[in-house]
Amino acid sequence: GAVVSQHPSWVICKSGTSVKIECRSLDFQATTMFWYRQFPKQSLMLMATSNEGSKATYEQGVEKDKFLINHASLTLSTLTVTSAHPEDSSFYICSATGTGLSYEQYFGPGTRLTVT
Amino acid sequence: GEDVEQSLFLSVREGDSSVINCTYTDSSSTYLYWYKQEPGAGLQLLTYIFSNMDMKQDQRLTVLLNKKDKHLSLRIADTQTGDSAIYFCAERIVGNNRKLIWGLGTSLAVNP
Numbered sequence: 001g002a003v004v005s006q007h008p009s010w011v012i013c014k015s016g017t018s019v020k021i022e023c024r025s026l027d028f029q030a031t032t033m034f035w036y037r038q039f040p041k042q043s044l045m046l047m048a049t050s051n052e053g054s055k056a057t058y059e060q061g062v063e064k065d066k067f068l069i070n071h072a073s074l075t076l077s078t079l080t081v082t083s084a085h086p087e088d089s090s091f092y093i094c095s096a097t098g099t100g101l102s103y104e105q106y107f108g109p110g111t112r113l114t115v116t
Numbered sequence: 117g118e119d120v121e122q123s124l125f126l127s128v129r130e131g132d133s134s135v136i137n138c139t140y141t142d143s144s145s146t147y148l149y150w151y152k153q154e155p156g157a158g159l160q161l162l163t164y165i166f167s168n169m170d171m172k173q174d175q176r177l178t179v180l181l182n183k184k185d186k187h188l189s190l191r192i193a194d195t196q197t198g199d200s201a202i203y204f205c206a207e208r209i210v211g212n213n214r215k216l217i218w219g220l221g222t223s224l225a226v227n228p
Contacts, residue, residue, distance in 0.1 A: 006158075034215070043204065043220040044159075093158055104149075105216060109158040 002028050004096050006108035013084055013115055020080045021111045023094030029074040030096035034105060035067070038091040050077055074098075084115040122205050122219035129227050134192040136222045138205030141186065145207040148181060149216070150190045153202045162190070162203075192224075200226045 003026040013019045023033060032051050036044040048064075050056035050071035058064045066088075071077040077096075081088050091112050095105040119141045128134045140148070146167050151159040165172045165179045165188070172179045178191040192199055205219040 041223075044218050046215065046218075049215060095159075104161055104164065106161075107151075107159040110156075112156075 002104075002106045004030075004094065004106045004108040006092075006094055006111050008111060009109060010112040011114070013113070015085055015115055016083055018080055018082045019084055019113060020078055021092055021094075021113070023077045023079070023096070023108050025075045025096045025098065025106070028096075028098045028106075030077070030098045031074065032097050033071055033077040034095045034097075035069060035077075035079050036093045036095070038093060038110075040091075044093065047079075081113065084113070086115045089113055089115045120205055120207055120217050120219040122203075122222045124220065125223050125225070127225045127227060128195050130195060130197055132195055134190075134195045134199070134224055134226075136190045136192075136203050136205075136224065138188040138190075138219055139186055140188065140205075140207045140217070142207065142209050142217070143183075143186065144210045146210055147208045148179075148188050149204075149206045149208070150177075150179065151204040151206060153204065153221070155201075159204065195224075195226050197226045197228060200224055 005024045007022045035047045038044050047062045048056040048058045048069050050069050052071050052074050056069035068080040091110050093110040095107045097105050122138045149164040150162045152162050153159050163177050176193045180189045202221040202223050204221045206216040
């Protein structure tokens with residue numbers, strides 16, 4: 001149980017376009033979802049925390065207008081990278097935690113974004 | 117502030133034990149975790165330990181927690197080539213909306 005999926009698993013987009021990444025909890029209600037960014041051979045950088053039905057809380061240095069996060073339901077959160085640039089190319093990972101899952105974040109498989 | 121540190125690399129021979137170490141600074145941590153990440157993949161929770169425990173064993177994995185020294189270790193017995201991955205230590209702090217503080221990860225290379 002406690003499976004998190006991400007879609008797409010990889011995406012290539014042109015500079016200036018926007019791309020949306022979906023994160024779904026498949027078999028539990030995700031009251032809180034987290035979005036991370038990971039650069040090659042580096043640790044996870046938390047971008048934002050979103051609670052269902054509320055605005056996301058962004059970490060310092062993360063542009064909220066550039067990385068739009070929506071968590072409108074208990075099973076779906078989306079991250080939209082607006083006006084993407086090559087420096088936004090990265091591995092984006094979401095995780096989720098929910099009621100009764102107090103000790104663990106369940107991670108999605110990640111989305112590889114390449115901006116050309 | 118909140119900080120988690122790990123050594124970046126570890127190389128062992130197949131069949132040997134691996135010990136990955138982690139230190140943290142925040143004494144209000146509630147849970148401490150070890151996650152495994154294989155190349156190009158997401159993170160897999162390996163094991164966790166509650167902050168009032170000293171040790172936890174789960175098959176080939178042994179977690180030791182020294183709360184006084186704020187030191188956490190992960191021992192993998194009989195290390196196999198399939199254990200080659202990056203291992204992340206993370207701590208969860210009281211009342212922090214379940215946010216995790218992450219180490220940079222230890223890259224484990226298992227040589228045949």
